């Protein structure tokens with residue numbers, strides 16, 4: 001965006017705070033002097049802001065660090081004990097709600113799977129999620145939990161807070177998610193497409209390995225989406241629907257898709273389609289699920305392995321298109337489809353992509369299967385909230401805490 005407005009002093013202050021928090025988060029622990037050298041801020045500015053942060057409880061001192069010339073300095077880090085955020089993942093057939101500290105570490109998690117015979121409507125599901133969130137807020141205190149992030153399947157029209165289409169789950173079509181949570185909860189809830197949330201989580205995990213690379217995280221599950229990170233920020237597009245690679249055409253005469261197009265990637269490489277490829281279109285009614293297919297692949301069932309291999313080849317074709325459009329540095333593939341046999345997936349996709357793109361482009365590409373511990377989409381939802389807090393900490397820390405006179409919260 002072109003900077004065409006002046007910047008007032010209070011805004012500068014908040015920008016410097018944000019810069020320091022984000023660098024400190026990435027470093028984990030460091031000295032004030034090192035932060036000054038990283039950010040180019042004057043040491044006095046860093047010291048002043050850190051004094052506020054210590055008062056607010058967002059940063060903590062963590063013992064001594066050995067510096068150059070034998071000097072020792074006090075290390076600082078993000079305080080994991082004072083504030084919390086809630087992460088929520090809404091998927092086609094389940095939801096998860098977790099509590100996280102400001103370093104993105106998960107404290108609690110609850111997952112609820114919808115039973116096949118149940119057909120909850122959108123309002124039911126949202127009420128359940130809001131109830132879970134209220135339980136956490138009651139337990140940990142309202143001025144401790146600063147915000148929540150929620151990852152949703154897509155295409156998600158970010159500017160309208162609305163999910164435009166979830167293949168096989170029409171109930172979400174006209175629900176304004178933001179309006180619902182604004183009405184029901186006292187904390188801000190930030191919505192993000194699930195692949196974008198997964199991309200955030202992987203970017204955080206890479207820490208030093210990620211600077212200004214272009215990273216694409218592909219969530220290949222019941223749907224397929226890509227989160228695209230450029231310069232540390234998610235690339236969203238005009239309405240916020242960028243990265244909808246599930247509806248990229250890989251065969252123009254192919255299978256029809258609920259989006260109106262034909263031959264969409266999702267119809268060949270999603271976990272729902274893999275189950276159908278193995279058990280036929282009646283799979284859902286017969287109660288067959290992805291876990292059955294996953295188990296059979298692990299047990300070496302050749303028919304299932306062949307179906308999986310074909311799905312991975314299709315995903316590889318989708319990735320060729322992504323590489324040609326975006327030319328990313330890093331591609332990470334995760335979610336359900338990466339679980340049954342990550343080694344086979346990696347081999348098949350690498351071969352397909354290498355054959356389909358220019359040799360020079362292949363040389364510059366790092367392609368891997370996610371080895372993320374835990375659910376990156378749930379953690380990513382929490383990180384979306386943390387990132388917003390770090391963007392503008394003065395707006396999130398309760399005014400009473402900013403005034404000082406902090407008491408440490410009681411442990412439960």
Ligand SMILES: [Zn+2]
Pocket residue numbers: 246247248257258259260261264266
């Ligand atoms: Zn489609």
